[in-house]
Amino acid sequence: MYDAPSLENTLDQKAIKIAATDVQVYYGDTHAIKDVSVQIQDNTVTAFIGPSGCGKSTFLRCLNRMNDTIDICRVEGKILLDNEDIYDPKVDPVQLRAKVGMVFQKPNPFPKSIYDNIAYGPKIHGLARTKAELDEIVEKSLRRGAIWDEVKDRLQSPGTGLSGGQQQRLCIARAIATEPEVLLMDEPCSALDPIATAQVEELIDELRANFSVVIVTHSMQQAARVSQKTAFFHLGNLVEYGDTSQIFTTPVDPRTESYITGRIG
Amino acid sequence: MTDASIPKASTLLRPDARTKKRNASEARFRFYGMVAIGIGLTMLLVLMFTILTKGVGAFQQTFITLQVELLENKLDKTGARDLELIKKVSTFGYAPLIAGGFNKVVADTGIQTTLKPKDQSGILSKSAPAQLRDYVLNDPDQIGKTIEFEFLANSRVDGYLKGRVTRESIANDKNISVEQLDFVDQLKQAGVLKKRFNMDFILGADASDQRPEAAGMGVAMAGSFFMMLVVLALALPIGVAASIYLEEFAAKNWITDIIEVNISNLAAVPSIVFGILGLAVFINYMHLPQSAPLVGGLVLTLMTLPTIIISTRASLKAVPPSIRDAALGLGASKMQSVFHHVLPLAAPGILTGTIIGLAQALGETAPLLLIGMIGFIASNAPGGISEGLLSPNSAMPAQIYEWAKRADPAFYERAWGGIIILLVFLVTMNTIAVILRRRFERRW
Ligand SMILES: Nc1ncnc2c1ncn2[C@@H]1O[C@H](COP(=O)(O)OP(=O)(O)O)[C@@H](O)[C@H]1O
Ligand SMILES: [Mg+2]
Numbered sequence: 001m002y003d004a005p006s007l008e009n010t011l012d013q014k015a016i017k018i019a020a021t022d023v024q025v026y027y028g029d030t031h032a033i034k035d036v037s038v039q040i041q042d043n044t045v046t047a048f049i050g051p052s053g054c055g056k057s058t059f060l061r062c063l064n065r066m067n068d069t070i071d072i073c074r075v076e077g078k079i080l081l082d083n084e085d086i087y088d089p090k091v092d093p094v095q096l097r098a099k100v101g102m103v104f105q106k107p108n109p110f111p112k113s114i115y116d117n118i119a120y121g122p123k124i125h126g127l128a129r130t131k132a133e134l135d136e137i138v139e140k141s142l143r144r145g146a147i148w149d150e151v152k153d154r155l156q157s158p159g160t161g162l163s164g165g166q167q168q169r170l171c172i173a174r175a176i177a178t179e180p181e182v183l184l185m186d187e188p189c190s191a192l193d194p195i196a197t198a199q200v201e202e203l204i205d206e207l208r209a210n211f212s213v214v215i216v217t218h219s220m221q222q223a224a225r226v227s228q229k230t231a232f233f234h235l236g237n238l239v240e241y242g243d244t245s246q247i248f249t250t251p252v253d254p255r256t257e258s259y260i261t262g263r264i265g
Numbered sequence: 266m267t268d269a270s271i272p273k274a275s276t277l278l279r280p281d282a283r284t285k286k287r288n289a290s291e292a293r294f295r296f297y298g299m300v301a302i303g304i305g306l307t308m309l310l311v312l313m314f315t316i317l318t319k320g321v322g323a324f325q326q327t328f329i330t331l332q333v334e335l336l337e338n339k340l341d342k343t344g345a346r347d348l349e350l351i352k353k354v355s356t357f358g359y360a361p362l363i364a365g366g367f368n369k370v371v372a373d374t375g376i377q378t379t380l381k382p383k384d385q386s387g388i389l390s391k392s393a394p395a396q397l398r399d400y401v402l403n404d405p406d407q408i409g410k411t412i413e414f415e416f417l418a419n420s421r422v423d424g425y426l427k428g429r430v431t432r433e434s435i436a437n438d439k440n441i442s443v444e445q446l447d448f449v450d451q452l453k454q455a456g457v458l459k460k461r462f463n464m465d466f467i468l469g470a471d472a473s474d475q476r477p478e479a480a481g482m483g484v485a486m487a488g489s490f491f492m493m494l495v496v497l498a499l500a501l502p503i504g505v506a507a508s509i510y511l512e513e514f515a516a517k518n519w520i521t522d523i524i525e526v527n528i529s530n531l532a533a534v535p536s537i538v539f540g541i542l543g544l545a546v547f548i549n550y551m552h553l554p555q556s557a558p559l560v561g562g563l564v565l566t567l568m569t570l571p572t573i574i575i576s577t578r579a580s581l582k583a584v585p586p587s588i589r590d591a592a593l594g595l596g597a598s599k600m601q602s603v604f605h606h607v608l609p610l611a612a613p614g615i616l617t618g619t620i621i622g623l624a625q626a627l628g629e630t631a632p633l634l635l636i637g638m639i640g641f642i643a644s645n646a647p648g649g650i651s652e653g654l655l656s657p658n659s660a661m662p663a664q665i666y667e668w669a670k671r672a673d674p675a676f677y678e679r680a681w682g683g684i685i686i687l688l689v690f691l692v693t694m695n696t697i698a699v700i701l702r703r704r705f706e707r708r709w
Pocket of ligand 2: 056057058223
């Protein structure tokens with residue numbers, strides 16, 4: 001009883017990066033996200049798990065307003081990034097997305113050279129003034145994306161010519177090249193083989209030092225391996241949110257328990 | 266059903282009744298398909314064969330080479346080589362020189378003929394004196410010398426060499442006589458009269474009813490070219506801008522639905538409707554010049570726009586959404602994602618659609634009927650872009666129609682020849698479109 005508050009305190013030592021309150025998402029008449037409130041910490045890997053169709057991707061896309069690109073999608077509620085409401089009418093989603101980068105389920109490199117894939121973000125955001133600076137950003141991003149050694153000799157060859165795992169790491173490198181503060185990943189390993197998955201997971205763990213990472217995954221083992229916090233979604237509701245170790249060992253909600261023991265799929 | 270006495274019924278080695286029936290119906294269907302393709306191919310072959318056999322003749326023309334003495338006392342009495350004075354000598358003044366040329370040939374080769382000099386010259390095109398006059402006006406220094414000059418033979422002589430005209434068929438023809446044909450045979454034997462490839466058919470201007478041998482496609486080709494210029498300059502940017510807006514920016518609601526349906530409707534509107542629209546709006550209301558390629562181009566732009574919009578939208582749709590997501594996820598604006606990533610990937614498709622639209626417009630005849638581009642005889646090639654756009658002209662399909670309409674069979678042959686030229690253009694354009702599509706298909 002005495003320890004409990006202090007445990008809370010140690011957890012909260014890390015700053016809150018994103019605070020979502022009472023978020024509702026509708027696709028036309030479909031109510032896809034219901035009353036979700038969650039606080040995502042800085043320098044932490046947060047995993048969203050849940051059966052497919054439960055709204056993980058939908059909620060993730062709220063965090064960088066990618067849902068704006070879907071005509072029928074409507075978002076209500078409040079999402080604060082560093083205490084600023086990202087759905088404020090004054091906010092330009094383009095600026096927001098530079099701060100909140102995204103990696104998609106299917107690797108989607110541009111059909112351009114590896115170099116141009118990485119350089120595109122920095123270029124449109126004016127992060128480099130000279131070619132030398134741009135070269136430096138490209139190298140640094142590819143190193144942080146743990147793919148530099150594999151591609152350093154063929155920066156001018158097309159990014160689409162890489163293997164699936166390499167493409168996904170290229171996409172991660174591309175996302176971090178714009179120096180975002182938060183990195184959203186929607187099932188980044190679902191199209192990868194186990195070896196590539198291991199490489200990407202290792203990379204995610206390293207990224208934690210600099211970013212707040214939110215990862216959607218359908219693999220509970222993966223959530224257990226890479227995340228510190230886990231949120232369990234079910235039918236559009238956030239059922240349970242807490243430390244990964246706690247969610248996987250002593251879930252509070254019976255639905256969470258059935259899911260992690262394999263009874264809801 | 267389970268008759269144990271004949272277990273062999275279910276052997277795989279012998280097809281059962283159902284399988285036999287299925288196979289038979291498949292074989293029938295294959296046969297129908299092959300028949301259908303056969304019919305199509307036969308039609309195509311017959312078409313190509315007809316066009317080629319009837320049309321290639323137009324690319325050949327009969328010429329007569331004469332030694333003509335450009336007598337100074339006829340062309341330039343003062344000897345001052347004053348161009349203004351030389352111009353005063355009309356084509357009539359040149360006729361005796363040509364007759365002299367025939368005289369010389371007859372004397373040199375020992376041809377026996379009873380034809381009067383006037384009838385000898387009668388085997389030439391009516392434009393022969395004008396041909397010679399143009400030559401002299403171009404280069405007055407030749408006056409006084411004897412030059413070797415190649416004259417067009419008239420269309421009857423040309424037809425005689427091509428087998429279109431025979432001694433029997435000219436019984437009632439007052440343009441040519443049997444004696445003249447004998448003379449032609451002799452000249453041919455002497456190597457003076459020859460049939461050869463005629464570049465002027467491709468590059469030259471149309472000629473009046475009386476001189477089919479001098480008519481060419483070139484000026485109509487220029488008319489078509491300037492129309493295509495207008496179509497390209499207007500339809501491509503307008504069509505692409507409209508498609509990008511509709512596909513990438515416009516909200517999907519009932520207004521865009523209506524627009525979409527109407528663009529498809531527009532694509533199905535018969536071209537003659539665009540022609541009458543062009544007549545009403547561009548000529549009667551805006552007072553743009555009649556028969557001008559500019560107006561033709563504007564009308565064809567209206568016709569081509571839906572084609573370009575539909576194909577552009579299709580190629581934009583074909584670009585995977587993941588590319589847009591990738592760009593937007595990096596913080597690119599909508600416009601940056603479209604112009605940096607989507608458009609380059611859609612470009613080959615857009616280009617293909619544009620070329621096919623242009624090819625359609627190039628062969629379009631009906632709307633030109635209404636804006637006066639048919640029946641106009643353009644005798645001079647346009648000098649510049651503004652003249653090319655604004656001065657009256659014809660167009661390739663219009664020219665073909667015009668030739669086919671004229672009574673003289675020599676023009677009929679030229680119409681087929683014109684069709685060959687037009688088809689060469691269309692096939693080339695479509696080939697380019699196919700190659701583009703093949704080359705750039707699915708790079709992502
Ligand atoms: N673009 C869309 N249009 C309409 N409904 C959608 C769209 N995307 C997702 N949905 C619906 O929203 C719900 C949640 O989907 P999603 O967020 O993709 O689930 P998850 O990522 O957890 O599998 C599903 O019922 C799905 O059918
Ligand atoms: Mg999903």
